[in-house]
Each structure stands twice: as structure tokens, then as C-alpha cells.
Amino acid sequence: MKLLSKHTLRFETFNDAGAFGILEKDWESLCNELAADSTVFASLVWYRNWWKYYSEDTKLHLFTMWEEEKLVGIAPLMQGKSTFHGISAKTIGFIQNNQSLHNDFLVIPEFRNIFLQSLLESLFEQSFQWDVLYFRNISRLSDNYKSMAETLENDGRRWNMKSTPFDTPYLIPTGTWPEYFTGRSQRTRKTLKNIRNRVRKTGEFTVKNIRTREEFLSCKEEIFEVARHSWTESIGGSLGSAVNRSFYESLAFESAAKGWLSVWALYLNSKIIAVEFHLRAFGKEHALAGHYHPEFASLSPGTFLEMAILEHIFEEQDRLKVYDFCGAFDQYKKKWTDTYIPHCDVYIFKEQIFSRYIKFQEFTLIPLLKKTLRRGKILD
Numbered sequence: 001m002k003l004l005s006k007h008t009l010r011f012e013t014f015n016d017a018g019a020f021g022i023l024e025k026d027w028e029s030l031c032n033e034l035a036a037d038s039t040v041f042a043s044l045v046w047y048r049n050w051w052k053y054y055s056e057d058t059k060l061h062l063f064t065m066w067e068e069e070k071l072v073g074i075a076p077l078m079q080g081k082s083t084f085h086g087i088s089a090k091t092i093g094f095i096q097n098n099q100s101l102h103n104d105f106l107v108i109p110e111f112r113n114i115f116l117q118s119l120l121e122s123l124f125e126q127s128f129q130w131d132v133l134y135f136r137n138i139s140r141l142s143d144n145y146k147s148m149a150e151t152l153e154n155d156g157r158r159w160n161m162k163s164t165p166f167d168t169p170y171l172i173p174t175g176t177w178p179e180y181f182t183g184r185s186q187r188t189r190k191t192l193k194n195i196r197n198r199v200r201k202t203g204e205f206t207v208k209n210i211r212t213r214e215e216f217l218s219c220k221e222e223i224f225e226v227a228r229h230s231w232t233e234s235i236g237g238s239l240g241s242a243v244n245r246s247f248y249e250s251l252a253f254e255s256a257a258k259g260w261l262s263v264w265a266l267y268l269n270s271k272i273i274a275v276e277f278h279l280r281a282f283g284k285e286h287a288l289a290g291h292y293h294p295e296f297a298s299l300s301p302g303t304f305l306e307m308a309i310l311e312h313i314f315e316e317q318d319r320l321k322v323y324d325f326c327g328a329f330d331q332y333k334k335k336w337t338d339t340y341i342p343h344c345d346v347y348i349f350k351e352q353i354f355s356r357y358i359k360f361q362e363f364t365l366i367p368l369l370k371k372t373l374r375r376g377k378i379l380d
């Protein structure tokens with residue numbers, strides 16, 4: 001077993017976006033070495049595009065650890081501001097927003113403990129730059145999360161965590177599609193069969209998996225048009241919403257070059273009526289976003305497309321080991337799977353009045369107010 005010492009390791013923090021170019025080969029090598037635990041959300045392709053389109057008013061803070069010339073750990077962080085129930089505070093945390101469905105550190109397991117210890121030491125040495133360390137949406141099953149929690153406890157640091165809505169459901173395809181489908185509830189099977197029959201009676205339908213740049217270019221305007229008609233457009237959450245379109249279009253081109261693009265489209269009489277934007281990497285397919293045209297809502301095109309995608313996934317289980325539904329464990333996803341990954345937000349505080357007040361507000365005052373309001377409603 002290799003004995004590790006900080007004397008044999010090198011640490012470097014990058015604060016300029018040029019780091020993505022400098023680190024590209026090493027970052028990709030690290031992700032490939034961690035393939036079983038990697039996701040597309042950990043890739044340089046994801047972070048480079050995210051930074052290009054969403055990083056306004058933030059500062060890059062990439063903490064890296066090297067053994068000689070080998071990159072063995074990355075903390076993909078940014079410095080900015082977050083609002084905690086109306087109070088604005090300086091934070092350092094993951095490079096992320098609502099498009100980022102899995103966040104974590106990238107570190108080779110044998111280096112995990114010393115990497116996280118060194119990261120936390122470095123951040124506390126620079127505590128004048130932040131009020132709260134705010135690591136959002138990290139898996140509670142992650143060994144990195146467990147190691148960080150243990151380190152914080154051992155060091156006597158003030159920290160808390162909250163569960164998030166992103167209890168990401170997933171499916172490991174085994175057996176055949178007919179066997180899997182038969183395993184759904186009788187009610188679910190009946191509903192799905194009725195949806196399939198309605199679509200088939202309406203006209204000629206086709207499901208297409210768009211994998212290349214050329215294929216994406218040929219239909220991207222139609223894809224974004226469906227997104228713009230989605231209900232999520234009104235809250236700025238669709239693929240077609242302003243900055244989101246630029247991000248996903250750029251992400252599609254870069255992902256296609258790596259063989260990661262996997263956009264699914266449902267055509268009815270040669271017209272796209274539903275679409276799902278997926279990425280596949282490291283043996284996993286991630287369903288990032290989906291939309292359908294409301295004109296065809298009575299046909300349940302989103303459900304029909306999901307069923308067609310899953311059937312195809314079962315045919316590819318030699319290459320795809322995990323199907324990630326992404327996001328919250330919504331009711332409509334529960335007909336497909338019972339398994340999920342719980343996520344949480346981690347808050348780390350320093351010994352300073354403002355930081356301690358935020359801790360009091362978030363974990364004592366607000367919960368007490370909510371409890372009081374609930375009790376009042378019950379009494380009414």
C-alpha cells in the first residue's frame with residue numbers, strides 16, 4: 001500500500017478560465033480513471049461550457065492536487081454570492097446551477113482523505129473570501145461526501161446538511177425489455193399500452209436517436225421550437241430559453257465530437273412533438289431535459305417517448321450500465337423505477353458572527369418558524 005505524504009504532493013489553485021485548456025488532457029484522464037464513479041457532469045466538457053454561459057458575477061476556484069506530474073484530484077469550485085432566506089452572503093462552492101444535477105469532487109480513492117483535508121485547510125486559510133462554504137447537490141452516497149463529513153467532525157468544524165429535492169432516480173437495465181415491462185404494475189402497463197395505441201392511431205410516428213453533429217444541426221431548430229412551447233419556457237427553464245439554448249447547443253456540438261450526444265425525438269407525421277436531451281458517458285445515459293408540444297398533450301407524447309427510449313436502453317445494456325432519470329424523483333418516474341440517489345446541500349461555517357448567524361437562521365430559526373406555521377394550520 002502506498003504511503004502518502006503532503007511532501008510528495010503538489011497543490012495548485014486556478015482562478016482563470018484558461019485553466020480549462022491547460023488541464024484538459026489531465027482532467028479527461030482523471031475522469032476516465034474514475035469511470036465507474038464519473039458522470040458527464042464531472043467532465044471538463046460540462047464545466048467549460050457551463051463556465052462560458054453561466055459564470056456571470058462569479059470567480060473560478062479550481063483546487064487541484066498532483067502526485068508528481070499526475071493530476072489526482074480536482075475540486076471544481078467557484079466563488080460568488082448566495083442568498084439565504086433574504087440574506088446575501090459570500091460563498092465558495094461547486095460550479096453549478098439548476099442545470100447541474102450531480103456535483104462532486106474528482107479524486108482517486110487512495111488520495112481522497114488527504115485531498116479533502118488539504119482542500120478544507122486551504123479554504124479556511126482563505127476564509128476572508130467567504131462567509132459560508134456551500135456545496136450543493138452532492139450525493140449522500142458519495143465516498144467523497146462521507147470523507148468530508150468525517151474530516152469536518154474530526155476537526156471540530158461547524159457544518160450542517162439539508163436534503164435536496166434531487167433524489168435522482170435511476171435504472172440498471174437487466175434482462176429483456178418484455179421482462180422488465182411485465183414487472184411494472186398492472187395499472188401502469190394498462191396506461192402505457194393505451195398511450196401507445198393512441199399515438200399509433202393518430203398517424204405515422206418515428207423515434208429517432210440523434211447522435212452526431214450533422215444530425216443535430218438538421219433538426220435543432222425544430223427541437224428548440226418544441227422547447228419554446230413547453231410550460232417550462234414561462235419560468236426560463238426550457239432548452240430554448242435564452243442562455244439555456246446557447247449552453248445546450250454548444251454542449252451538443254462538443255458532446256457529439258466525443259460520442260456523448262444522445263438526443264431523442266418523437267416524430268408524428270414527420271413533425272417533432274416531443275424531445276429529450278440526453279448525454280451518455282462512462283456507461284451512463286443521463287436524461288437532462290425533456291419537452292413536448294402542448295398541442296399534442298392528449299397523446300402523452302413525453303411518456304410515449306420515455307417508453308421508447310427505455311426499450312432501446314435495454315437493447316444496449318452491454319454498453320449502457322445505468323439509465324439516470326436525473327432531477328427530482330417525480331411521481332411519473334416512479335412507474336419506471338424504485339431506486340434513487342439521495343442528494344444534499346452541505347453548509348460549512350466559520351467562527352465569525354455573520355457566518356454563525358446564517359447557521360442559526362437556516363438550521364434553528366427557519367425550521368422553528370415553519371413548525372409553528374404548520375402547527376397553526378393544524379389548529380385552524
